[in-house]
Amino acid sequence: MATIRSREDQDGITIGWQAQIKRKGFPLQIKTFRTKAEATHWATVTESEMMRGIFIQRSESEQTTVHDLLSRYAREILPTLKGGHKELSRIRVLQNGLGQYSLAALNSSMIAKYRDKRLSTMSEKTGRLVGTQTVKHELGLLQRALKMAVMEWGIALPNGIPTAMVKKPPLPAARTRRLIDNEESRLLDACADAQTPWLLPVVIFAIETAMRAGEILETWKYIKDTEGGKVKTKTSNGLQWSDVDLNKRTAHLPMTKNGEARTVPLSSRAVEVLRHLPRNLDGRVFGTTYEGLHQSYARACKRADIEDLRFHDLRHEATSRFFEKGLREMQVAAITGHKTLQMLKRYTHLKAEDLAKLLG
Structure with a gap:
């Protein structure tokens, strides 16, 4: 049974009402209200919940x-x-x-x-x-x-x-940007003319493997700490030579964006790219960072007169090409690291003309 008591200040003036509930099997419940009516209502509702077995301890929340x-x-x-x-x-x-x-x-x-x-x-x-x-x-x-x-x-x-x-806002339409016409040859020619020698092999490797930028290259990012200051933090170590097996034609990624390791099979073109790379003392396959490569890639696209082609679009391109080569969904997912087929679908945009050839 609930007990309702008035609370007085030092002058004896009532300043509130305290409701207290003691019931076997439940923790002691005490709460103070401005009026007696509010205290009585709370006690009635709380006791009812206890009797019906739906009581929830609210104090911590x-x-x-x-x-x-x-x-x-x-x-x-x-x-x-x-x-x-x-x-x-x-x-x-x-x-x-x-x-x-x-x-x-x-x-x-x-x-x-x-x-x-x-x-x-x-x-x-x-x-x-x-x-x-x-x-x-x-x-x-x-x-x-x-x-x-x-x-x-x-x-x-x-x-x-x-x-x-709560209804979640609808996702924006997925990007469908792929290399069209002779854009690939124009892009690679522009990369070959770049001042950084790493640009061309990185771009080819991305097109061949569908690996993310952070899986290929060392990546850093400025983030705010709890006091609001900026701190430069490494978010990816990039691909390491110790994780590459040219004989088996594989590249092992011990930690990826989705938190799981995966091993990526390498095409003959990807292997050829790796065979011609110099070895870095720090063990990285590509001796640069994505931050360092970003501007070079943007300039190459501009020289090639290619608009709205992000580096991540090369992953879209590679994923679509795997399907066009006849690989099944689970085979492609094993290469790209997508956890669900719905996620994989967002990165896959097949060309209608290639599908028409399959129809005969």
């Missing part, structure tokens, strides 16, 4: 804000994830938008309003509206943190996991 939760997630979980540092900027955005709310108060309506506000915000980095992919990543991060709170940290959420009830 009421005392923990979204800001606190995300800070703990950044401190304890992100360091264990490959590329976890990339989530720090998303955590700061989420903390600015939702950080003041307690986990107990957080609901789907608040998150939907956050989603809509973000989609109408101009990005300081690009000068354009924040993209749907960006917002979807932010909501996904929040959902993972809330799940961690429930499953691992013992924080009960009275409203469940509200992000699961």
